[in-house]
Each structure stands twice: as C-alpha cells, then as structure tokens.
Amino acid sequence: MKSINFFLLSFILILFSCDYDEANSSGYIDLSSVEFAGDQYNELGENQFIYTETAPISTFSIDADGASYANVRRFIEQDQSLPPTAAVRTEELINYFNLDYGYTDATHPINLNGEISSCPWQTENKLVRIGMKAKPLNPIDTQASNFVLLIDVSGSMGSEDKLELLKSGFKDFVDQTSNEDKIAIVTYAGSAGLVLPSTSCSNKQTIKDAIETLGSGGSTAGAEGIITAYDIALENFITNGNNRIIIGTDGDFNVGISNQDELISLIEEKRDLGIFLTVLGVGRGNLNDGTLEQIANKGNGTYEYIDTIEQLHKVFIYDYSKFFTVAKDVKVQVEFNPEIVESYRLIGYENRALDTEDFEDDTEDAGEIGANQNITAIYEIVPTVASNLLNEKAFTIAVRYKLPDADTSIEMDLDINDQEVTFNQSSDFMKFTASVASFSMLLTDSEFKGSSSFSNITTWLNDINLNDEHNFKNQFKTMVQSASTL
Known part of the structure; x- marks a missing residue:
C-alpha cells in the first residue's frame, strides 16, 4: 500500500509540474519529457586582486x-x-x-x-x-511613452506568486502613466498573441480590464513573444519618446528558441532599435535567473525580481522613474x-x-x-x-x-x-x-x-x-x- 501511495503521489507531483499542453488530446502525459528543473543561475566566481x-x-x-x-x-x-x-x-x-x-x-x-x-x-x-x-x-518635460507589456501566461506561471502577482503590479503601473502614454499587451504561451493593441492611457480602466482577464496555460514560446513585442513597439514607436518593453516571466522558455545563447543573440539583434527593456522575474522552483539577467544585460535593459506586494510597489510605484532611461x-x-x-x-x-x-x-x-x-x-x-x-x-x-x-x-x-x-x-x-x-x-x-x-x-x-x-x-x-x- 505504501508503494502504491508513493506512486500516486509521484504521479500527482509530475502532473502539476507539467505545462498543460504536454498532455495530448487523449489526456495522456508524456512522462519522458518531464524534468524536475530548479532555479537556474549563471556561475560567475568573483573578481580577484x-x-x-x-x-x-x-x-x-x-x-x-x-x-x-x-x-x-x-x-x-x-x-x-x-x-x-x-x-x-x-x-x-x-x-x-x-x-x-x-x-x-x-x-x-x-x-x-x-x-x-x-x-x-x-x-x-x-x-x-x-x-x-x-x-x-521632471513630469513637465517627461516624454510620452510607448509601453508594450509582454506577459508570460504559460502553465508554469499559474501560481499566486507569478502571474497573479504580475497582474496586480501591472495594474499599479497603469495608474502611474500619463494620459499621453500608450500601452499594448502581448502574451505568450504555446504561441504569442496581441491581447490589447496600443491603447491610450487615458483609457486606464480598459487596459486594467485586459490585464485582469489573463490566465495561464500552455508551454512557453518566449522568443516568439519577444519578437512580437518588438514588432508592436516598432509599429507604435514614438520618435524622441520613451519606447520600452516590459517582460514579466519566470524565464522557463521551452518552445522555439529556448537556450540562453540563442535568446541573447535575438535580443542583441533588437537592441539598436531605440527600444529599451525591463525584465521582471517571478516565482521559485523554475526561475531562470541566469537567462533573464543576461537578456536584460544584452538588451539595453534592467532586471528586477518580484516576490511580494511590497516589492511590486517598489518596482512599479516608488521606482517608476527608472522606466525612463x-x-x-x-x-x-x-x-x-x-x-x-x-x-x-x-x-x-x-x-x-x-x-x-x-x-x-x-x-x-x-x-x-x-x-x-x-x-x-x-x-x-x-x-x-x-x-x-x-x-x-x-x-x-x-x-x-x-x-x-x-x-x-x-x-x-x-x-x-x-x-x-x-x-x-x-x-x-x-x-x-x-x-x-x-x-x-x-x-x-x-x-x-x-x-x-x-x-x-x-x-x-x-x-x-x-x-x-x-x-x-x-x-x-x-x-x-x-x-x-x-
């Protein structure tokens, strides 16, 4: 009986660790593709004398x-x-x-x-x-902003400390914007999609309603999301303005371009477009910190980690001016x-x-x-x-x-x-x-x-x-x- 209970418990843990679309149409989960991945960091050592x-x-x-x-x-x-x-x-x-x-x-x-x-x-x-x-x-001289929110809605983002925390933060972020700004929302799971076309921040409730509708499920086509977000940012580019993509993810890219070197190459191709980058990491257990830090590093960007409401307020409210390079x-x-x-x-x-x-x-x-x-x-x-x-x-x-x-x-x-x-x-x-x-x-x-x-x-x-x-x-x-x- 103990061995049977252990098997059932193990199966349940595997089930909850999988992205939804790892199950085929019959509901069968391919266990050969399951990995018990933990947080990933880049080993750097330390500077010597x-x-x-x-x-x-x-x-x-x-x-x-x-x-x-x-x-x-x-x-x-x-x-x-x-x-x-x-x-x-x-x-x-x-x-x-x-x-x-x-x-x-x-x-x-x-x-x-x-x-x-x-x-x-x-x-x-x-x-x-x-x-x-x-x-x-200086609020008087501040340039109008073209923001694109790129939000990971894959299955791994389903916990309260990931997508739900980000949604709360992005709604606070909307409240900080001026009516001259505009926001578009791109999501990605198995593929990338435009949830909200670039919308004037005079319609703050419309933008927040779109954020509230987001739910998680599927695998993570991060590279496709990045490409789509840059396309949307370019379509709505403000000359002499503040053009920025804000990515919210745990970094668990597993569809399409997914290894760190290829993602960095993709970002490096985009960084001379005049579009800056903010990368927001969330969650634990499969946080790909190493990749997220390097994406920000190579993409004219900065990297923050959000784990609490208080940290959310720091990034989106207290330090809002950092979104302006x-x-x-x-x-x-x-x-x-x-x-x-x-x-x-x-x-x-x-x-x-x-x-x-x-x-x-x-x-x-x-x-x-x-x-x-x-x-x-x-x-x-x-x-x-x-x-x-x-x-x-x-x-x-x-x-x-x-x-x-x-x-x-x-x-x-x-x-x-x-x-x-x-x-x-x-x-x-x-x-x-x-x-x-x-x-x-x-x-x-x-x-x-x-x-x-x-x-x-x-x-x-x-x-x-x-x-x-x-x-x-x-x-x-x-x-x-x-x-x-x-």
Whole structure:
C-alpha cells in the first residue's frame, strides 16, 4: 500500500509540474519529457586582486539591476535558508537601494561622486566608492511613452506568486502613466498573441480590464513573444519618446528558441532599435535567473525580481522613474598609479567586465541608468609598502555615456582625493554600501571577506543615518540578523 501511495503521489507531483499542453488530446502525459528543473543561475566566481604594475586599467559596464537582492531576501526571509552562491551578485545588492546622492550639475544627465576610506574588513587596505546619480524625472518635460507589456501566461506561471502577482503590479503601473502614454499587451504561451493593441492611457480602466482577464496555460514560446513585442513597439514607436518593453516571466522558455545563447543573440539583434527593456522575474522552483539577467544585460535593459506586494510597489510605484532611461551604454574606467596602488579588486560586476579598448568603442554595449537612479561601485585597494595616498594622484576615474537617442558617447571625469579618512569617519554612503558588500561576501563565503561578520555589519548599520522613506534599509538590517541565524 505504501508503494502504491508513493506512486500516486509521484504521479500527482509530475502532473502539476507539467505545462498543460504536454498532455495530448487523449489526456495522456508524456512522462519522458518531464524534468524536475530548479532555479537556474549563471556561475560567475568573483573578481580577484589585480597587480597594478601588470594591468593598471580597470574597465566595466555599470549595472542598474536590483533582482539579486530581492531574490536573496526571499531565500532568507521567506524560505529561511541561505541563497545559493550563484544567486548573489554584489552590485545588484548594493544598487537595490535608493541613495540620496546629489544631482547638482545639469551639464550631464548623471553626476559623479566618491570617496576613499580605510577598509573595515582588511584594515591595512583601503576602499574606493564611486557613486553616480541620474537626473530626476521632471513630469513637465517627461516624454510620452510607448509601453508594450509582454506577459508570460504559460502553465508554469499559474501560481499566486507569478502571474497573479504580475497582474496586480501591472495594474499599479497603469495608474502611474500619463494620459499621453500608450500601452499594448502581448502574451505568450504555446504561441504569442496581441491581447490589447496600443491603447491610450487615458483609457486606464480598459487596459486594467485586459490585464485582469489573463490566465495561464500552455508551454512557453518566449522568443516568439519577444519578437512580437518588438514588432508592436516598432509599429507604435514614438520618435524622441520613451519606447520600452516590459517582460514579466519566470524565464522557463521551452518552445522555439529556448537556450540562453540563442535568446541573447535575438535580443542583441533588437537592441539598436531605440527600444529599451525591463525584465521582471517571478516565482521559485523554475526561475531562470541566469537567462533573464543576461537578456536584460544584452538588451539595453534592467532586471528586477518580484516576490511580494511590497516589492511590486517598489518596482512599479516608488521606482517608476527608472522606466525612463537618461543615459545608456554607461562605462567606467579607472587607471591606478602603480607607485601608490600595489593591487586592486572591483567588488562585484563580475559579468560586466570590459576590455580596455571597449571604453572608447561606441559600438560596445554597456548598461543603462534610469531617471533618479543611483549606481555605486566599490574597489578594495592594497597600497604599496610605505605609500601615503594623501594628496597623491592614486588613480583617475573616467565615465562614458550616450544620451538615449544618440550613437556617440560623452566622457566625464572624477577626481577623488584621499584625506586619510578611517572607515568610522567616512560618509554614511560609504558605511552603508560597504556593509552591503561585506554581507554579500559573507553569503558567498568570499576568500576576501577578511574580518567581515554579521555582528560587525550590524554595528556599521547602526551608525548610519540615511533617508529611508520606504523602510528598505531598515529591512536590510533585519535581514542581516536573520541570515546570522541560518
């Protein structure tokens, strides 16, 4: 009897793991095609220290995603487990948070700031923080928007934390739009279809009614959906406007073009059309995080993960301005002085590294930054023996970006002077971002974590007084405490 019950239970689990159309017309399910797939992540490793004498120049693309932080938080707070190492991308943990970096120079759409302090987990070393702040969204000057919502309605999206959560979020999103904007809705399961042609956002209820009708079932023809969404976006393209596709999916593509490399190639073919991309990942168990992150990375886009109503509000309401790109292909290049800096390590950005020559190559893709968004990068540096950085030019920082509708980049520079500041004397921006970086190193058991500890991070966070309008920074402190018990 026990063996029979086990067989029945196994069959039921298999049945619920299948997309609906894996059953043929007679209702028979082909068990040979069933896979018990889990979440999929790309293994990245971590950046090593690089000797300045050998390679004095470090070049990378910015990363404006926040998905990894939300996903890590889900593991710790909801699943009460530490995340897999590959799920942790340090730069996305840091850039999840809104920081009140000042925007004072309207000459550029992004302003730069930075500082140097001692390193709290390796006291003989130093930390360099590079910060960017994008210009705020001005409702008076905001361009009209052409949005295409591309929504996965395949069978794997049937749970409450997937399609239903997305539907709630997209309805909130509709409420943020102006009457001059327009929205089309494309869905995909076994094939792609146009649910709602491009519709003026003066008809918000019509758009929300169309969202509410969506249900799940079928396999996942993601590539066909992507192609259809770009076609619709091009048909309704607004010259000098904000043209963007917003994808909501668990990334479980299983019909047509489905492997990561082919999907990336498809996206790369589309990214020069003047259409930006937002990728929203949902769910657990078959979340294809690796593919979703790369689609956003290669498609002039950003990637967010949504697991709760609160996170939904952050993406669709609090951070609505990020749906408006103010600078694209943003690259950073730092040149270190080998007489002052023995070696350096960029913390995070492992899959955003660029070659030195890519910095001035305007055909080389890089990351985008949305209105009012902030970006932070942190280097840990090893000073040369008996060196003193005070009043010495230890390095130069250059940034290149393009305006959203331009093909030629603009360069800007930042000089940061070392004032021999200890970590305790550094700004709250340094203390907070370094705390997040230290937390990330603990989660991944980094070989460079030094004296990092959950208790040290808590101490640093308790010494910080930053604006926390939506309580996310305080929630991070709670998450650190939760992680320490797992």
